[in-house]
Amino acid sequence: MVYSPTVLPAEPFDPAADAQALKTAFKGFGSDEKAIIDIIAGRTNAQRAEIATQFKTMFGKDLIKELKSELRGNFEDVIIALMMNPVEYQAKELHKSISGLGTDEKTLMEILSIHTNEEVVAIKDAYEGLYQSSLESDIKGDTSGTVKRLFVSLSVGGRDESDEVNKELAYQDAQALLRAGELMFGTDESTFNMVMCQRNRPQLRQIFDEYEHLVGHSIQTAIENEFSGTAKEALLDIVHCIQNQMDYLAERLFKSMDGIGTDDRTLIRIVVSRSENDLGELKNVFEEKYGKSLSDWIRSDTSGDYKRCLLAIVN
Known part of the structure; x- marks a missing residue:
């Protein structure tokens, strides 16, 4: 990750003045959307939290509730997303992807695959606090088979996070994936699950290289050949995220x-x-x-x- 934020701390920063400006923006018929955008989108999440504290101190009202009452549609959604604690926001997005009719596996994969172990554990804890149900149990209740095992493994937050690359082990894992897939009748999904969810990212990239050297085509082609449906899409997404x-x-x-x-x-x-x-x-x-x-x-x-x-x- 190249640290390259587009939202930086506002300097100087006066949370009380921002709270007053937001209160003014809510007055009258409708609201001053430009003022709301300038303040909320122009502050970091930590600064927005300070503004919310000042707003409640000064006016005895919850800023997020006030924003929800003033705004509508996608504009409301993006402003509320900016205001939320980032960990709770991800937990709520996970819940939306699981609850209701059908499962949004793409969102599940995105959130569980791009975050570090520490972040995944924090999101998982926040999820349980918000919904009085564990993320793992909800995943199990909403998915099945290979996909269920993949998401449960990713939700643990237990991937090796070292940057160590062992070429010999990578070659052995590439052979194991080959034996579990293209060299056998049927597919041993558990081997793919173990390798994809346990090995560190640089090691996985080495494994993918070793696999291609062994068989002459990419790991993506192997997944296309061996899996179908949601399991195929989930594994391809893991590979894509790991590679870049x-x-x-x-x-x-x-x-x-x-x-x-x-x-x-x-x-x-x-x-x-x-x-x-x-x-x-x-x-x-x-x-x-x-x-x-x-x-x-x-x-x-x-x-x-x-x-x-x-x-x-x-x-």
Whole structure:
């Protein structure tokens, strides 16, 4: 990850003045959306939390509830996402991907695969606190088979996080994957699960290289040959994220806007959650990959205050 935030701490910063400005923006018929965007999108998450504290101290009201009562639609969603504690926000996004009709496996995979062990454990703890149910039990209740085992393994937050690469072990794992898949009738999914969810990221990249040297085609081709449906898609997503996390997220952003309609949840989640980390680098990867800037895609695919807020975060 290249540390390249697009949202930086406001300096000077006066949380009481910001709280007063927001209160003023809520007055009268409608609200002053530009003022809301300037303040909320122009502060870090920690600064927004300070503003919320001052707002409640000064006016005896919860800022998030006030924002929800003033705003609507996707604009409301992006502003509330900015206001939330980042760990709780990811936990809520996981819950949305599991609850209701069907399962959003793509979102599950995104959240569980891009975060560190420490972050996954924190999200898992927040999930249990919010919903009085463990993430693991909810995954088990909503998925099955190979996909269930993959998501349960990823939700543990137990991947080796060292940067050590052992070429001999990589060669052995590549052979094990070959024996578990293309050299046998049927597929031993447990071997794929163990390797993909346990080995560290540089080691996995070495394993993928060794596999290609052994058989003459990529690990992706092997997965295409051996798996189908949701299991295939989940494994391909893991490989993509391991090989190049920025490219994986750029593709997620592109697919959220490409075609008919917009997957606003995914667009908001990635833009907001990467804004204080590596959104600057993600923008560069996106433009290089798709030949058009992320800002231009947002301009052509969204509208109104929602568009203006997203552009304020991105730029």
